[in-house]
Structures are given as structure tokens and as C-alpha cells.
Amino acid sequence: MKIALLGYGKMGQVIERIALERGHEIVLKKDQDTSFDGLDRADVAIDFSIPSAAVSNITTCFTHKVPVISGTTGWLEQYDEMVQLCQKEDGAFISSSNFSLGVNIFFELNAYLAKMMAKLDSYKATMEEIHHIQKLDAPSGTAISLAKGIIENSHYTNWTLEQAQTHEIHIEAKRITTVPGTHTVNYSSEVDSIEIKHTAHNREGFALGAVIAAEWIVGKKGVFSMKDVLELK
Secondary structure, three states: OEEEEEOOOHHHHHHHHHHHHOOOEEEEEEOOOOOOOOHHHOOEEEEOOOHHHHHHHHHHHHHOOOOEEEOOOOOHHHHHHHHHHHHHOOOEEEEOOOOOHHHHHHHHHHHHHHHHHOOOOOOEEEEEEEEOOOOOOOOOHHHHHHHHHHHOOOOOOEEEOOOOOOOEEEEEEEEOOOOOEEEEEEEEOOOOEEEEEEEEOOOHHHHHHHHHHHHHHOOOOEEEOHHHHOOOO
16 A cells, blocks of 8 residues: 655654554655645555645645545644535545544444433542644644544533533643644542543554554545444444
8 A cells, every 4th residue: 555644744754653563554644735646546545734724735646536534633624624625526535533442442432431421420430541742733632532522422512621610521731742642531529430541652552543444434425524434333
């Protein structure tokens, strides 16, 4: 498989190493100052760039008929636009706030727990996410996905970084040097607390999941999710 890497920071470099170990070839390593030369030879593109570059990168891939795996967050207000473009170009697309296999299992646990807690009004849901200080967006895309998982399965209607009102989930976003990513969902009452937590030990899990998604999407058409890749539906 020939891969175009869009974004060649720390994540891009880990993805490169894992892809090479799995027998794939890197035909493009694009950072902010490089062109798209090599994209036409790619079987798939993996985008871990920056929010301001993501839409341009994805658009270019679709117009070149290259499937896209996007792990960039902070641009998702334009997600529907990219889905429409993918469909127009008969392309293939997976965008995920987190490609870690463990995190995607965590998403399922979170949704299941939210369903069980939905009728227990004595418990209040809160969340915490911790990342390295280089992370540009807050809260993380993963935290937003977790909050949406709760909202879709309970009486909560929104999340906030501020003081939570009724039916809002407070997310505390912390930035600490070198932390790859930790996400905690907590339900607290006056008598006890229930907590689920995912802790990433390094970037390997995110990179491996992205490469597995890239392997899966080649030859397919449509808009998919990691649920499709991991057969969680």
C-alpha cells in the first residue's frame, strides 16, 4: 500500500514507522511548506496535520480520488461539507477524533454506561481530559466525542468548559508536558462515584489505529467510522 502522509509532526513520524514496519510505502510526506507531489501515486492519505490545513488537505485528496483517513481535530465545523464533497467525488473517508483501538472500545463503554445512568438523577456527569502542552485545541476531539456519546444516550443536552448548568456536562481540559492523552468520565452522587478512564501511554496506539483504518478503506467507497473498521456496529 502506498501512503501519503499529510502532516509530518510527531504523529506523522510514528505513523511512518509503523506503516513501514507493516510493509507499506510512503510516497508523500507533506508538511506546511511542501507540495502535494506524490499524491497521485498514493492508495490512501493519512492526515494528521493542523486544523487550518485539514480541509484543504482533505479536499485535495478527494479531487485526486485518494481515500482519506483524517485524525486532525479542531476543524469539524466543516465536517458535513467534507462528507458532501466525498460523496460528490465518489470517494472514501474516515474522520475520527481518536484512532486508538482502545479509545474506540472506550467510546462504546461510555455510551453503554450513559444509557444505564440516564434515569439516575442523583448522579452528575463530569469529564476530564489531559494532553501535552503542544495540543492546539481544547477540549480534545476525543473528549467532545465522549460528551456526544453521553448526550445521545441521556438527558444531557450540551457540554461546557465553564461552570455547568442543568443538563450540561462540565469538561475540565488540562495541558501537562508530555502527556499523550488521558480521558476520564465520572458520575458522582452524594453517596458514591462511578468512573471510567482511558490512559494512553504513548502515540503508538493512535498511529497503529490510523494505519489499520487505511488498510481497511483501500478499495471502498463511502463515509465510514472506526466502528466499521473494528466491526463494532
